[in-house]
Amino acid sequence: EMDMTLMDILDQTPRFKLLFQDVTDRPPSLHYGVDGALLGEGAAPQFDLAIAGARFSGKGSGEADDAERGGDRAQEKLITAQLLVALQNLQPGGDLVVVLNVTPLAMNMQPICFLRSCFSRLVALKPKSNFKYRSSFYMTCFGYDPKKLHRNEVSPLAASLAVQHTLKATFDRLMKGEDRDECNAPVGDADNAALCREQGTMLHQLLSPLWKVQHDAIHELLERASGGGGGGSGDGGARSGGSGWGR
Numbered sequence: 001e002m003d004m005t006l007m008d009i010l011d012q013t014p015r016f017k018l019l020f021q022d023v024t025d026r027p028p029s030l031h032y033g034v035d036g037a038l039l040g041e042g043a044a045p046q047f048d049l050a051i052a053g054a055r056f057s058g059k060g061s062g063e064a065d066d067a068e069r070g071g072d073r074a075q076e077k078l079i080t081a082q083l084l085v086a087l088q089n090l091q092p093g094g095d096l097v098v099v100l101n102v103t104p105l106a107m108n109m110q111p112i113c114f115l116r117s118c119f120s121r122l123v124a125l126k127p128k129s130n131f132k133y134r135s136s137f138y139m140t141c142f143g144y145d146p147k148k149l150h151r152n153e154v155s156p157l158a159a160s161l162a163v164q165h166t167l168k169a170t171f172d173r174l175m176k177g178e179d180r181d182e183c184n185a186p187v188g189d190a191d192n193a194a195l196c197r198e199q200g201t202m203l204h205q206l207l208s209p210l211w212k213v214q215h216d217a218i219h220e221l222l223e224r225a226s227g228g229g230g231g232g233s234g235d236g237g238a239r240s241g242g243s244g245w246g247r
Contacts, residue, residue, distance in 0.1 A: 023054060027081040028168055031088050044157050048094040050086035054078060055099045055136050077174050079111055084167040087118075087144070092156035096141040102126070102210050103135045104203075106192045112206070113199045115141050118149040118163060126210040132217040137210050 010016045017036035031039045034046045055078075079100070086096055096119070101108040116122055120143030126132060146159035153159035 023085055024077050024081040027084045027171065028088070028164075030085045042161060045087075045089050045091050045094075045160065047089050048091050050090045050094065050096045052082040052086045052096065052098040054082060055101075073174060073179075076107065077171065080167055080171045080174060083111070083114070084164060084171060087146075087160065087167065088164045090144050092144050092146060092160060094144045096144065098139050098141070099136055100139050101135045102137045102207055102214065104207070106195070108135075109195060109199070109203055110192075112139065112203060113195050115139065116199070116202065118146050119143055120145055120148075122206065124206050124210055126213045128213065128217070132213055133221070135214070 007018065010018045014035060017032060019030075021030070023030070028041065029038075031041075031043065032046075033039050033043075039046075082098065086098070090096060096115070098111075098115070100111055102124075112122070119141040121141075123140045123142070124137055125140065126137040144160075145156075146163045147153060147156055150159040150162040153162055
């Protein structure tokens with residue numbers, strides 16, 4: 001009843017549009033104006049802030065490869081669809097907040113490298129109030145600059161459309177059942193070896209503080225469990241925690 005009341009109120013409030021939809025279900029269709037009107041393909045984005053807060057839980061995805069591969073393809077579909085929806089609605093110069101995974105695997109590092117290629121500045125944050133034990137973290141991306149990635153395009157809008165095309169093509173390949181390693185989602189044409197060579201230092205500097213937060217939180221839990229009283233970790237332990245934690 002409360003949900004229906006809220007829906008009725010929002011229906012009468014032009015500033016808000018509330019949708020209940022799977023973000024991986026036809027993500028190119030989720031392209032709206034500030035008045036809530038559905039925009040056609042190729043229309044200019046109208047928002048200056050996008051928040052992509054969904055994160056893959058590994059439960060109930062229905063993906064056939066979940067049991068064998070930890071849901072990698074489902075996870076890649078989710079992040080690729082989220083970035084597509086966000087960037088087809090985000091004006092050049094706008095900002096994006098997205099939930100990502102700090103575990104140092106190629107499938108998690110590629111989205112960070114992609115975002116670095118088309119935003120002016122990235123800030124990674126793992127609040128100690130939540131997510132501190134888990135691999136999730138918030139990435140805030142300032143200053144969307146699609147021409148940074150597509151310099152030869154004639155305008156920021158043309159460059160934005162080129163970014164969307166890459167994400168859509170990658171998402172379509174994932175939906176057709178291609179292996180995510182072949183798709184290199186969500187970047188589309190990434191080479192993992194090249195990313196390590198070119199972006200390794202940046203990734204380490206960006207994520208090391210988050211690894212330490214996670215390491216210290218887990219170390220404290222282990223101390224409590226063993227009756228040690230729950231102290232923090234030493235520097236040596238923090239360094240050894242730099243490899244992150246798997247699923």
